Amino acid sequence: MATNTQVLFKSHPDGMPSPENFEIVTQETPALEDGQFLLENVYLSLDPYMRGRMNAARSYAKPVDIDDVMTGRTIAEVVESRDYSWQPGDKVLSTSGWQEYAVSRAKGLTRLDPEDLPLTIRLGVLGMPGLTAYTGLLNIGKPQPGETLVVAAATGPVGSTVGQIAKIKGARAVGIAGGPEKTRALTDEFGFDVGLDHREPDFAEKLAEACPDGIDIYFENVGGHVWRAVFPLLNDFARVPVCGQIAHTSAIEPPPDPDHVPELMRGILSKRLTLRGFIVTDFADQSGAFQRDMKGWLREGRVKYREDIVDGLENAPGAFIGLLKGRNFGKLIVRIGDKT
Amino acid sequence: MATNTQVLFKSHPDGMPSPENFEIVTQETPALEDGQFLLENVYLSLDPYMRGRMNAARSYAKPVDIDDVMTGRTIAEVVESRDYSWQPGDKVLSTSGWQEYAVSRAKGLTRLDPEDLPLTIRLGVLGMPGLTAYTGLLNIGKPQPGETLVVAAATGPVGSTVGQIAKIKGARAVGIAGGPEKTRALTDEFGFDVGLDHREPDFAEKLAEACPDGIDIYFENVGGHVWRAVFPLLNDFARVPVCGQIAHTSAIEPPPDPDHVPELMRGILSKRLTLRGFIVTDFADQSGAFQRDMKGWLREGRVKYREDIVDGLENAPGAFIGLLKGRNFGKLIVRIGDKT
Numbered sequence: 001m002a003t004n005t006q007v008l009f010k011s012h013p014d015g016m017p018s019p020e021n022f023e024i025v026t027q028e029t030p031a032l033e034d035g036q037f038l039l040e041n042v043y044l045s046l047d048p049y050m051r052g053r054m055n056a057a058r059s060y061a062k063p064v065d066i067d068d069v070m071t072g073r074t075i076a077e078v079v080e081s082r083d084y085s086w087q088p089g090d091k092v093l094s095t096s097g098w099q100e101y102a103v104s105r106a107k108g109l110t111r112l113d114p115e116d117l118p119l120t121i122r123l124g125v126l127g128m129p130g131l132t133a134y135t136g137l138l139n140i141g142k143p144q145p146g147e148t149l150v151v152a153a154a155t156g157p158v159g160s161t162v163g164q165i166a167k168i169k170g171a172r173a174v175g176i177a178g179g180p181e182k183t184r185a186l187t188d189e190f191g192f193d194v195g196l197d198h199r200e201p202d203f204a205e206k207l208a209e210a211c212p213d214g215i216d217i218y219f220e221n222v223g224g225h226v227w228r229a230v231f232p233l234l235n236d237f238a239r240v241p242v243c244g245q246i247a248h249t250s251a252i253e254p255p256p257d258p259d260h261v262p263e264l265m266r267g268i269l270s271k272r273l274t275l276r277g278f279i280v281t282d283f284a285d286q287s288g289a290f291q292r293d294m295k296g297w298l299r300e301g302r303v304k305y306r307e308d309i310v311d312g313l314e315n316a317p318g319a320f321i322g323l324l325k326g327r328n329f330g331k332l333i334v335r336i337g338d339k340t
Numbered sequence: 341m342a343t344n345t346q347v348l349f350k351s352h353p354d355g356m357p358s359p360e361n362f363e364i365v366t367q368e369t370p371a372l373e374d375g376q377f378l379l380e381n382v383y384l385s386l387d388p389y390m391r392g393r394m395n396a397a398r399s400y401a402k403p404v405d406i407d408d409v410m411t412g413r414t415i416a417e418v419v420e421s422r423d424y425s426w427q428p429g430d431k432v433l434s435t436s437g438w439q440e441y442a443v444s445r446a447k448g449l450t451r452l453d454p455e456d457l458p459l460t461i462r463l464g465v466l467g468m469p470g471l472t473a474y475t476g477l478l479n480i481g482k483p484q485p486g487e488t489l490v491v492a493a494a495t496g497p498v499g500s501t502v503g504q505i506a507k508i509k510g511a512r513a514v515g516i517a518g519g520p521e522k523t524r525a526l527t528d529e530f531g532f533d534v535g536l537d538h539r540e541p542d543f544a545e546k547l548a549e550a551c552p553d554g555i556d557i558y559f560e561n562v563g564g565h566v567w568r569a570v571f572p573l574l575n576d577f578a579r580v581p582v583c584g585q586i587a588h589t590s591a592i593e594p595p596p597d598p599d600h601v602p603e604l605m606r607g608i609l610s611k612r613l614t615l616r617g618f619i620v621t622d623f624a625d626q627s628g629a630f631q632r633d634m635k636g637w638l639r640e641g642r643v644k645y646r647e648d649i650v651d652g653l654e655n656a657p658g659a660f661i662g663l664l665k666g667r668n669f670g671k672l673i674v675r676i677g678d679k680t
Binding site for chain 2: 052059060220223224227236242243244257258259260261262264265266267268269270271272273274275276277278279282
């Protein structure tokens, strides 16, 4: 019987998580019953939404319970089966979380048929982050030729995809990232028209220079000070899909600024803005169109992606904390075991 | 030659306007040239948007210039004409502002044909406030049977119309007003399911009790502390048409609260809210449908309205300041002269 290394959720963080919020344990893998099969996780996706699941309060999804395995999507391989429709070697997209092995009854699984595209992109540009970018941008942002789109965390799997789809739709794309290396990649690697570093002291002025005709779409993926620089530049009838607030997720108390809600509401009125929150499951019915479009764009080389792969499940907590601090560069994935 | 009493805009108010921001003057009415005709204003509409026009900064419309006649819609009668297509006695809806007489070349006029409905409602429920309610509610609020709508300033021409159209569409309507007399009118006169007084100390608790299934539509017509009570009660996928911010319009500095923008943005995301600003001219193409529907509802007695008519142009500044303080009860109109 194989042992199963797991990362358990141990305590609710105050603000930024720390390694003490997690515990790495090793357990026996339970024996299979009829109709079950054993998955070996090969790749674990680490994503900002997981921080929300570590709060005690329910947001749009149930929090992780203390002592449960941390939640997460994986690419896994069937290694043992007592279900005749699943065979060892079958590859799946699963939600089996931060652990080496999981016993499954096929609930919540997507079978991954062999094809020309790499498996890992099912966790990124061809997975949940890509679908988030595609559905939020096309349903709420609605880019038109010649319009200006701005997105932050723009080397990440959501932001980089948003920018590239906006370009495909004929819009100008201004990307924002942290640090000179990521900022260079925005134009050199992902084809943004302009790349900006939000850590520069004159970031707000540079954003204004990069958007001489104002901003028509701000894909709100981060929250925080980027929003404050974007807000005065929004054009009449601008659209703001709101899908991430990672800059605020780890904050406890409202920041000690004056209350800017009145100013925001006046701006919404006078510029006739649309702010609309969404999560990817709201547009689950568009998954087929997304898969078709995105596979086409990937094969034509019109959408590029970058992955940041960390080895070893024991490094998942540290990698996740790094993600919240903006230390990863591309889609963050943990490689588990040696099946790759 | 008749003299023309006018109310001029004299200075930008700091916060709440005062009588000193206006000046009442009497001038000679200019002689008519060929193609011109003379309008005598009979009713002047006073509306919250006028406060925005008194700021130096442009909002969605050009500010009034110092020493110009205050801007405003009127119902007027042609009293002299050198344009063969306009005859003395013709009634029009005009934008000739806070004055007794205006020389016109027919620009911006709507001829009012005699019909069974009273003329004054062209300034209220069948005019710009009614169209604001109709288009904002139907295009952005999208009420569904069984949903809960909340609107403030609910005895006013926009709020009372919003509530009644929501009822016609099968939603529950909760109205908010200031003071016991207006609050009683919400249920007794306008047919709201619940009427609440926002001045009561336990207003937030009462709003929660009045909305046991949460709030699906908040028609944001006022800004300020009503929004703070509404926000936690909004349901997933709630819609917030934003058309008025009168509580903030007279404020200069951000209030000394902590910054609630991060909380608002988190709420937009986790509840997938839609906040969308609009002004009535954005939906000008729906004016025909509105006129048809609203005339039907008025004739069937399904939409009621209340007017607050003040006599004398010299009382317009005081009445307008009262409007900003919530002292009027129903659509505020100034009767000018004796043509009614």
